[in-house]
Amino acid sequence: MENQWIVGVDLGGTTTKLAFVNTNGEIAHKWEIHTDNSDEGLNITTNIAKAIDEKLVELGISKKDLLGIGMGAPGPVNYEKGVIINAVNLGWKDHYPLKERLETETALLVMIENDANCAALGEMWNGAGKGAKNLVCVTLGTGVGGGVIANGDIVRGINGAAGEIGHITAIPSGGAQCNCGKTGCLETITSATGIVRIAKEELVKNGTNGFLAEKLAENGTISAKDVFDAARNNDTLASKVVDEVAFHLGFVLANIANTLNPELIVLGGGVSRAGTILLNQVKEKFTKFAFSPVKESTDIALATLGNDAGVIGAAWLIKNHKKI
Template identity: 55%
Template sequence: MMNGEEKWVVGIDIGGTAIKLAFIRPQGEMIYKWEIETNHLNHGEEIPNCIAKEIEKKRLELGLIKGKILAVGAGAPGSVDVVTGIVNEAINLRWSHRYPLQQKLEDACQLPVVIDNDANCAALGEMWQGAGISSRNLVFVTIGTGIGSGIIINGHIVHGAGGAAGEIGHVTVIPVGGALCNCGKMGCLETVASATGIVRQATALVSEASASDDGLSTLYKQNGVFSARDIFELAKTGDYKANTVVQTSLSHLGIALANVANTLNPETIVIGGGVSRAGDFLLSQLNLIFHQHAFQSVKETTVLTLASKGNDAGVLGAAWLAKQQYM
């Protein structure tokens, strides 16, 4: 099937609901990808063993010799100490303080392992094979139920002193009277610009005026709930309340991104995650706000774009880490 001398790496993206895995060639070609349900039993202690079993199972199914797989790269949520291979905490995986993920994966897989934060891995994946393929300086922002980000300067991830660099979602945008964030602070960007924050604002808006017959209120009366996607779709049609929510959220996001760009001046800011599926509508609105608040030379050199690798970005970036360290 291929040159027997060539080694593959494994890219892994560990999420609270599912774990994505892929066998990837050194050039970035994805040979085989699959996913499994995340096993939360025993406070997440089964996760490394489940990953090891899956890798071995697929290796045998594909008829690969044992030495074909050179190394494993893995992305995990939460702040990661990349020197020790420890995840400081990952609540949605039920890992308590300072979980030694790298060591546990190496013991289970009997392969060398490198780990990093999942958003950092997605940033690397977009730089290596995606929307930021020509960029050495890149900020990746993923907008879903929360907001995560990865910062790449001169081709290297910025980790910070404690592995928590790039927490754009926890920049304070409403200093007084803001909503409580999952991090324990008030008024974080995540509370207004994530999918959860967008839905929270829309729910509050329709609850205040239940007699209204606009599209957003009607949808809420019919279903008792709506998603961020519903809100964006209604905003595209000109619905006043949906537009109010979207403009408020994107205003905070656009200013935050302009501040990041004014500080770092990346070549590219890549927007990913579920909310990015609003596509060109989201990007055009964001660009307007971004350009209002970006420094002149930043406006001339920093480009906002949508992620192109979707759910594959994390495994690609994790594989890139393994390739860089072990090839």
């Protein structure tokens, strides 16, 4: 085999993405398995080990051609110990020893990192941030995650909770309840869930006409994509929602940039697929609130790796550890 491969794993609550990634950050093979979170997540590592073994057999490759396994997992991670501090949706709690379990199951070196941090590393290695050593990655999905990279290394903080951009308080009082237990978090506004909540509240207050009102009447619900589609068609209510989302995101990103002065802020996750209608407004708000030297030196761009960012960034953990 021309290149040895690294196994990249992006562990989600419903689906686990796996990939064989070469040392240039390119995916050779990728596939998915169901995440079995029954029995307090007891089967997760066994299923990943089995999936890797089956793929090796299918491709006629020996395990000795694998350099190790990098994994992104949801929730705070103790990187040094390879321990998941808490991942409720996986059934894991009380410092789950993920690295140790997976190394036992696979007999391979395993490195563990938070999933949003892995997405940031993926974009730095082979995506929108290629060549940048100081960047912030924000994933806008069902929730809002974040990863901060300074001088090429992830900023983890004292207990692995650094970069939790989604839990920056955007509305100090009277904000919506967040899953984290706080209220008014950025996640309650700029996640797909938050966008839908705001749009439904606006429809209750003001909306009997327009695209979103029709969608809601027709389907009984609306999506974040519906909101952006309506805004593109100059729907007044949808445009108001997008403006509110962009305001809060631009405001928070400006304050992050004022603190960190990154070269680049990368927006990823499903919501980022809205494209320029979101990006341009976020940039406008960012410019308003960013400190002058920061405004001149920090760009905001859309992620380019999509759903592959997590597995590529996870693979980078092994590349970096082995100094390849």
